[in-house]
Amino acid sequence: MGGVRGASGPAGRAVTRVVDSDPLGGTVRRTVLPSGLRVLTEAIPTMRSVSFGIWVAVGSRDETGPQAGVSHFLEHLLFKGTRKRSALDISAAIEAVGGETNAFTTKEYTCYYARVLDQDLPLAIDVMCDLVADSVLAAADVETERGVILEEIAMHDDEPGDEVHDLLAKAVYGDHPLGRLISGTEETISPMSRRQIQSFYRRRYTAPSIVIAAAGNLEHTEVVKLVRQALHGSVLDGEPAAPAPLRPADTRVRTSRPGxxxxxxxxxxxxxxxxxxxxxxxxxxxxxxxxxxxxxxxxxxxxxxxxxxxxxxxxxxxxxxxxxxxxxxxxxxxxxxxxxxxxxxxxxxxxxxxxxxxxxxxxxxxxxxxxxxxxxxxxxxxxxxxxxxxxxxxxxxxxxxxxxxxxxxxxxxxxxxxxxxxxxxxxxxxxxxxxxxxxxxxxxxxxxx
Missing domain, CATH: 3.30.830.10 (Metalloenzyme, LuxS/M16 peptidase-like)
Structure with a gap:
């Protein structure tokens, strides 16, 4: 797959190729859009559902100390509304067809996903692309979700079986971002401003850093067409660019003395x-x-x-x-x-x-x-x-x-x-x-x- 990394085709055309044909699943195809955004699908005709995900190559290790928790904060906020949809519109659209949607943040990437019946894939693509590309990050929503995240942090502190793993990461990695909580802390989340979150959003959520993946009863060309339609005119439909390279090794990763x-x-x-x-x-x-x-x-x-x-x-x-x-x-x-x-x-x-x-x-x-x-x-x-x-x-x-x-x-x-x-x-x-x-x-x- 890495052989065409960076290619977007002559005159900015999309490049598509078959990646794999898996006897345990279906045919995998990969398309690189002119913007550098990548779309991968696995067609499994025996399924009646499709899972659709938007993966962004940014996580908590990409944050500075004062930003700790901004990736997770942003993950919450993208579901709060776009110029086309309110938070209720987003959740109701997917739930009305019996689908489900969610997201999660890790130390190195963030994922937004939906699972729907195959016939409802166009809806899922439109909704998920809209919320990732065009969230408004309203000031009132920032304050609402700040309270939600602080409660989430407090709930985590009440789960010692979870907390102990975070303590070990801190013991091993010390002040390096890999040693920090993905959620951030009360000290970093409480003062975080909308401007800080908006700046992080626009700098890090770029087409070359995004991979869209879907699996189930689907047609690759149709998925690519729907993605391009959903993103047309958005910030993710920009100038021709190459896909981002793999995350480089960080020579600054230092571990603490064992203790x-x-x-x-x-x-x-x-x-x-x-x-x-x-x-x-x-x-x-x-x-x-x-x-x-x-x-x-x-x-x-x-x-x-x-x-x-x-x-x-x-x-x-x-x-x-x-x-x-x-x-x-x-x-x-x-x-x-x-x-x-x-x-x-x-x-x-x-x-x-x-x-x-x-x-x-x-x-x-x-x-x-x-x-x-x-x-x-x-x-x-x-x-x-x-x-x-x-x-x-x-x-x-x-x-x-x-x-x-x-x-x-x-x-x-x-x-x-x-x-x-x-x-x-x-x-x-x-x-x-x-x-x-x-x-x-x-x-x-x-x-x-």
Whole structure:
């Protein structure tokens, strides 16, 4: 797919090509509009629905300190009205045909999407393109949504099982934007002005930075035509331009010295996360990481689940996970347990990580980890929404769409040596610790690694 990145055709004409023909889905086509905006579709005639998404290559890591939370604030505001539609018009139009619409913000991109019956796709395209391209950001709406977001931040603070993961990101990445809350904080959201949000909107929501993806019972040429009609005359229908390149690696990403971050709360259960910097999403070892993660804490048969929950009954929830960004990543283990069992649980986690780092995984674990990875990939493609997301992420984050069969082959090709080498590197790294529960900072005074 990356082979035509930047091409918009002679005399500003759109360029279309077939990207993939997937036996598990349908034909994938990609069109680059003269403006640099990209449209990808997967035609699945056996479906009666279509998922349509607009993906913007901007997220919370693109914000300065005083802007923290502006991407998420903007995500809320785009649903509040355009020159053609009020907030009620937007929601009522989609709900009147039984559809659904929503959005989410991450650290590196923002997505606006709708899922409708195939016959209602023209409506969904018109509504979603309108709200992304032509939101008015009325001053009254800014104040209304400011209150909503502050309540959302407060609600998040009341969910210690969620908060602890944000604390770990802060412990690992410190003052870098990857260490900040996607939502921002009360200190950044309260003074944020409409002018700041409007400026961010117009600077960052540009055609070359946008990918439109759709999957379901559709015709590619019709989708492209409808998108062009919906965006005609808008700020996203500008001068000819090339699609934006992949997000470059940020050489300024620095991790903090491993240590402990404790948030005191009188909870009945302690929430702990032990983690370290991981690998970026373009690292060839990402397939080995998926297998390793499954072995360690990816399911009920994993080492951590078996040792901590099944054999000892010390925690209801225990798992490992990884996050990948353009230039770095995060690997972590979470456990929720009684406050009096935290020390024992942490010791068992460290012991398991050290064991795998030193001795690797068994052949049976390798086979099971691969099977879990392959099954997860395929089962996650069983609906139009996940298919649509696959198209957009392939284009926006990787610059290519890996066919499903090739993806499964890459997992199959992972060797024990690759997994063990990664384990020896990753799991031996100094770990940071985040804790939410009835503790003080002196209860975890030393570095956790």
């Amino acid at each position: 402990s971050v404790v948030e005191h709360k009188e909870t009945e259960q302690a929430h702990v996360v032990l983690g370290c910097p991981g690998i970026g999403r373009l690292d060839d070892r990402r397939f080995a990481l998926g297998v390793l993660n499954n072995v360690l804490g990816g399911g009920m048969s994993s080492r951590l689940f078996q040792e901590i929950r099944e054999r000892r009954g010390l925690a209801y929830s225990v798992y490992s996970y990884s996050s990948q960004y353009a230039d770095t990543g995060l690997f972590a283990v979470y456990a929720g347990c009684a406050p009096g069992k935290v020390d024992e649980v942490l010791e068992l986690v460290r012991t398991e990580l050290a064991q795998v780092a030193a001795h690797g995984v068994t052949d049976a674990e390798l086979a099971r980890g691969k099977g879990m990875a392959k099954g997860s990939y395929v089962l996650n493609l069983e609906d139009t929404g996940s298919r649509m997301s696959r198209l957009a992420k392939g284009e926006l984050l990787f610059g290519d769409l890996l066919p499903v069969d090739e993806l499964l082959a890459r997992v199959d090709a992972v060797s024990a040596d690759e997994v063990n080498a990664l384990a020896a590197d990753l799991l031996a790294r100094p770990m940071s610790l985040a804790v939410v529960g009835p503790f003080g900072p002196d209860d975890f005074p030393a570095a956790a690694g």
